[in-house]
Amino acid sequence: MKKHNFYAGPSILPQVTIEETAKAVINFAGTGLSIMEISHRSKEVIAVMDETVALFKELLNIPEGYKVLFLGGGASTQFLMVPYNLLNGKAAYLVTGGWASKAAKEAKNFGEVIEIASSKDKNYNYIPRGWKVPSDVDYLHITTNNTLYGTEIREDFDVNVPLVADMSSDIFSRPVDISKYALIYGGAQKNLAPAGITFVIVREDMLGKLNRHIPTMMDYRTHIEADSMFNTPPVLPLFAALQTLKWLKANGGLKAMEKVNLEKAKLLYDEIERNKLFKCTIPDPKDRSIMNICFVMNDNYKDLEDAFMDFAKSKGMIGIKGHRSTGGFRASTYNALPKESVQALVDCMKEFEQIKS
Amino acid sequence: MKKHNFYAGPSILPQVTIEETAKAVINFAGTGLSIMEISHRSKEVIAVMDETVALFKELLNIPEGYKVLFLGGGASTQFLMVPYNLLNGKAAYLVTGGWASKAAKEAKNFGEVIEIASSKDKNYNYIPRGWKVPSDVDYLHITTNNTLYGTEIREDFDVNVPLVADMSSDIFSRPVDISKYALIYGGAQKNLAPAGITFVIVREDMLGKLNRHIPTMMDYRTHIEADSMFNTPPVLPLFAALQTLKWLKANGGLKAMEKVNLEKAKLLYDEIERNKLFKCTIPDPKDRSIMNICFVMNDNYKDLEDAFMDFAKSKGMIGIKGHRSTGGFRASTYNALPKESVQALVDCMKEFEQIKS
Numbered sequence: 027m028k029k030h031n032f033y034a035g036p037s038i039l040p041q042v043t044i045e046e047t048a049k050a051v052i053n054f055a056g057t058g059l060s061i062m063e064i065s066h067r068s069k070e071v072i073a074v075m076d077e078t079v080a081l082f083k084e085l086l087n088i089p090e091g092y093k094v095l096f097l098g099g100g101a102s103t104q105f106l107m108v109p110y111n112l113l114n115g116k117a118a119y120l121v122t123g124g125w126a127s128k129a130a131k132e133a134k135n136f137g138e139v140i141e142i143a144s145s146k147d148k149n150y151n152y153i154p155r156g157w158k159v160p161s162d163v164d165y166l167h168i169t170t171n172n173t174l175y176g177t178e179i180r181e182d183f184d185v186n187v188p189l190v191a192d193m194s195s196d197i198f199s200r201p202v203d204i205s206k207y208a209l210i211y212g213g214a215q216k217n218l219a220p221a222g223i224t225f226v227i228v229r230e231d232m233l234g235k236l237n238r239h240i241p242t243m244m245d246y247r248t249h250i251e252a253d254s255m256f257n258t259p260p261v262l263p264l265f266a267a268l269q270t271l272k273w274l275k276a277n278g279g280l281k282a283m284e285k286v287n288l289e290k291a292k293l294l295y296d297e298i299e300r301n302k303l304f305k306c307t308i309p310d311p312k313d314r315s316i317m318n319i320c321f322v323m324n325d326n327y328k329d330l331e332d333a334f335m336d337f338a339k340s341k342g343m344i345g346i347k348g349h350r351s352t353g354g355f356r357a358s359t360y361n362a363l364p365k366e367s368v369q370a371l372v373d374c375m376k377e378f379e380q381i382k383s
Numbered sequence: 384m385k386k387h388n389f390y391a392g393p394s395i396l397p398q399v400t401i402e403e404t405a406k407a408v409i410n411f412a413g414t415g416l417s418i419m420e421i422s423h424r425s426k427e428v429i430a431v432m433d434e435t436v437a438l439f440k441e442l443l444n445i446p447e448g449y450k451v452l453f454l455g456g457g458a459s460t461q462f463l464m465v466p467y468n469l470l471n472g473k474a475a476y477l478v479t480g481g482w483a484s485k486a487a488k489e490a491k492n493f494g495e496v497i498e499i500a501s502s503k504d505k506n507y508n509y510i511p512r513g514w515k516v517p518s519d520v521d522y523l524h525i526t527t528n529n530t531l532y533g534t535e536i537r538e539d540f541d542v543n544v545p546l547v548a549d550m551s552s553d554i555f556s557r558p559v560d561i562s563k564y565a566l567i568y569g570g571a572q573k574n575l576a577p578a579g580i581t582f583v584i585v586r587e588d589m590l591g592k593l594n595r596h597i598p599t600m601m602d603y604r605t606h607i608e609a610d611s612m613f614n615t616p617p618v619l620p621l622f623a624a625l626q627t628l629k630w631l632k633a634n635g636g637l638k639a640m641e642k643v644n645l646e647k648a649k650l651l652y653d654e655i656e657r658n659k660l661f662k663c664t665i666p667d668p669k670d671r672s673i674m675n676i677c678f679v680m681n682d683n684y685k686d687l688e689d690a691f692m693d694f695a696k697s698k699g700m701i702g703i704k705g706h707r708s709t710g711g712f713r714a715s716t717y718n719a720l721p722k723e724s725v726q727a728l729v730d731c732m733k734e735f736e737q738i739k740s
Contacts, residue, residue: 029415033422036618044408044417051405057701058386060401062577062623065390065702098455098579099600102614106598128599135596215615220419222455222579222617239492241463242485243456257459258572260579261393262619266419344414345422 030367032357033345034173034318035195036215040362043219043269050265061265066258074265075254081271085279088204088227095226095246096254096264101194104211104224105129108167108190109136110244112209114236118142118163118187122179123150123172124351129192130167136238142166149352150175153313163187165208171196173216174349176320176356177313182206188232196317197225198274199361200284208232214263216317217361218270223263274361283361290359290368291316297372303327303334303379307352322354327382334378341374387724389714390702391530391675392552393572397719400576400626407622418622423615431622432611438628442636445561445584452583452603453611453621458551461568461581462486465524465547466493467601469566471593475499475520475544479536480507480529481708486549487524493595499523506709507532510670520544522565528553530573531706533677533713534670539563545589553674554582555631556718557641565589571620573674574718575627580620631718640718647716647725648673654729660684660691660736664709679711684739691735698731 031038047061054061055070064071079094088094097103105128109117115137119130121144133139140163143154150172159166165188171178173195180200183189188208197210198217204210209228215221228246242248248256274283295314298306298321307320323331331354338346348354357371388395404418411418412427421428436451445451454460462485466474472494476487478501490496497520500511507529516523522545528535530552537557540546545565554567555574561567566585572578585603599605605613631640652671655663655678664677680688688711695703705711714728 031416031420033420033425036420036422036615039417039420044419047419048405048408051401051408059388059701060396062401062404063388063390063393063396065393066578068390068702098457098581098617099460100455100614103456103600106600132599135598213615220617220619221423221615222620224455241492242489243460243463257457258393258570258578260455260577260617260620262577263579263617344416345425 027342028370029342029344030370031344031363032359032367032371034349034356034358035213036221037345037358037360038362039220039266040270040273042273043266046269047262047266051262054265061262064261066255066261071261074261074268075259078264078268078271081268081275082225085198085271085274086202086204086227091231092204092227092229093250095228095249096259096267097224097226097249098222098260100224101125101192101211101213102128104192104226105132107244107246108209108211109133110238110240111233111236111246112165112188112190113137114164116140116160116163118159118166120154120157120166120168121146122153122169122177124174125192125194126167126169126172129169133167137164145177150177151308152310153177153179159185159187161186165190168192171315171317173318173358174351176308176315176318176352178315178317180316196315198280198283199287199317201280214267219263219267221263222260223267270362286365287316287359287361290363290365291319293365293368293372294319294357294359297375301375301379303330303382304375307354317358317360319357319359320348320352320354322348322352330382337378338371338374341370343371343374346371384699385727386699386701387727388701388720389716389724389728391706391713391715392570393578394702394715394717395719396577396623397627397630399630400623400719403626404619404623408619411622418619421618423612423618428618431618431625432616435621435625435628438625438632439582442555442628442631443559443561443584448588449561449584449586450607452585452606453616453624454581454583454606455579455617457581458482458549458568458570459485461549461583462489464601464603465566465568466490467595467597468590468593468603469522469545469547470494471521473497473517473520475516475523477511477514477523477525478503479510479526479534481531482549482551483524483526483529486526490524494521502534507534508665509667510534510536516542516544518543522547525549528672528674530675531708533665533672533675533709535672535674537673553672555637555640556644556674558637571624576620576624578620579617580624627719643722644673644716644718647720647722648676650722650725650729651676651714651716654732658732658736660687660739661732664711674715674717676714676716677705677709677711679705679709687739694735695728695731698727700728700731703728
């Protein structure tokens with residue numbers, strides 16, 4: 027039976043990324059060695075790093091003055107590195123979910139944190155609007171896509187202070203105006219690579235402005251100076267990331283990707299609206315994520331949750347259980363998920379409605 | 384031509400680790416999904432984590448009271464996490480090489496660091512002896528194997544303070560009396576796994592004794608409470624580590640491994656001593672590493688260095704260029720390197736001697 031992979035992360039990757047990585051695990055770049063057992067100082071691995079950085083910059087149209095880094099430790103380590111490097115006095119955080127909240131909490135140990143707005147009052151089911159950023163903060167931190175709750179900021183904010191964004195779960199899903207950001211980071215295990223590698227895009231003039239001592243591994247300048255090879259980088263995840271970037275380019279880049287992502291999201295959201303058994307957990311359509319689509323059983327059908335889960339599983343749907351914070355279901359529709367998989371889930375919802383009517 | 388992989392790290396892994404990982408990249412545990420695109424919260428990945436921890440404990444014979452963690456960030460991040468979690472007032476460091484020196488440097492930002500001895504005076508070509516550890520330090524930090532210079536501490540020191548060891552490049556090369564250590568850590572990209580995963584063995588009663596605020600990701604207790612899944616762990620490197628642990632067990636465990644490692648090292652050191660073209664960079668045999676064997680051209684043959692490198696390459700030797708700190712050659716003879724590869728290098732040295740005589 028065909029499997030449809032809706033996992034929220036680690037999550038579906040392009041088939042070519044999987045096939046090329048499997049080949050490289052056996053024989054990498056004609057070396058006769060596995061990608062897992064070759065020095066990161068070998069010319070072949072340095073070429074992978076260089077090409078990955080170049081293609082990353084090209085696809086995101088990153089302007090001059092920015093550096094791209096590939097590190098270990100996950101986005102959770104960035105919650106710490108961002109204030110270590112940038113927080114001198116005060117920072118503003120927009121709290122739109124569990125990860126945004128963790129990022130704000132971590133920053134509090136480095137200075138004053140101003141939560142300019144939070145959607146916690148409604149279990150993070152909307153993106154707060156109409157907030158103002160104090161002009162004297164060192165930066166505003168946002169989480170563009172809230173994987174746990176299914177909301178997304180799909181615009182590049184104009185703000186009067188440096189903008190820092192966690193884009194773990196929507197990087198490469200749409201074109202981004204990088205020039206509006208001072209720093210962007212993310213775990214790469216959604217739209218890019220397997221777990222184990224973290225990307226950072228940083229405007230270099232943001233760094234070196236504080237008097238605080240920064241531990242070597244926490245200092246972005248350490249990794250900039252060493253071209254992400256201060257210590258051994260996660261070589262295989264880096265290789266896999268390069269394969270995904272090549273696939274993105276071959277498939278028309280980020281504009282083309284956004285078009286398909288919008289189509290996939292519309293297909294599923296429309297069915298959630300139409301189908302009397304289900305409802306979306308995010309009331310306002312403009313706040314709805316096109317990466318993580320969250321829904322629950324409608325009010326009169328709550329007892330059917332387990333039955334639908336079993337039915338969906340029997341049809342090959344994988345990873346649609348909602349996060350415990352929201353319950354119900356979550357279908358993650360990352361770049362590599364084909365439209366056919368979304369259609370299969372929609373068909374499954376329709377069929378289940380017929381059976382139960 | 385048969386390749387002989389002497390890289391210092393990332394380095395040779397067992398063939399079965401490579402083959403099983405390649406299979407799992409295509410179809411992991413019969414799920415129909417790649418190991419790269421499956422949730423770390425899936426029962427299949429949790430099973431990998433549990434089995435890896437269990438086998439890690441079994442092979443190293445880890446007593447009660449210790450926790451085993453798998454994290455990102457490399458050993459370089461441990462240089463920081465160790466003092467964050469353990470350094471209250473003073474710590475002692477034994478400085479036996481570049482990595483040991485970096486570890487000591489990092490700790491200086493957390494308290495007083497006492498370098499009880501250093502071999503820097505002779506380019507780290509020996510292990511200092513006869514030092515004393517002040518009884519009032521929080522711990523003594525050692526680096527058991529010095530990858531760059533080719534020295535190794537192959538005994539478990541009896542000291543009067545908690546002992547912390549970086550075992551990045553010799554973990555699993557010999558049985559270790561874990562009970563003599565308070566904490567052991569290492570990057571796993573030598574004897575265990577591909578780059579991207581770091582192991583920590585920590586005696587739990589060492590933790591929670593300081594008043595310092597520890598950032599969430601830097602706090603060992605965060606990762607203990609979450610069974611190394613506080614954030615997404617490096618899933619594929621973890622899977623590969625498990626395959627290597629299974630291979631270790633199937634091949635007789637650490638006693639058997641040590642026996643073969645000693646044989647391989649003797650084979651090569653004996654040839655370095657015998658062959659008039661070469662000399663070992665570590666004068667005292669008891670300080671010589673059995674993992675990284677460093678040698679240079681002998682005094683009258685220094686101009687033959689490039690010629691030998693070319694000759695060795697032509698015979699399939701890979702990764703034998705010495706680190707820039709020592710020059711010459713370094714043959715890393717990790718667990719997975721077959722004795723035949725060491726013999727091939729020895730034959731190559733003999734043949735080169737004949738040609739040049």
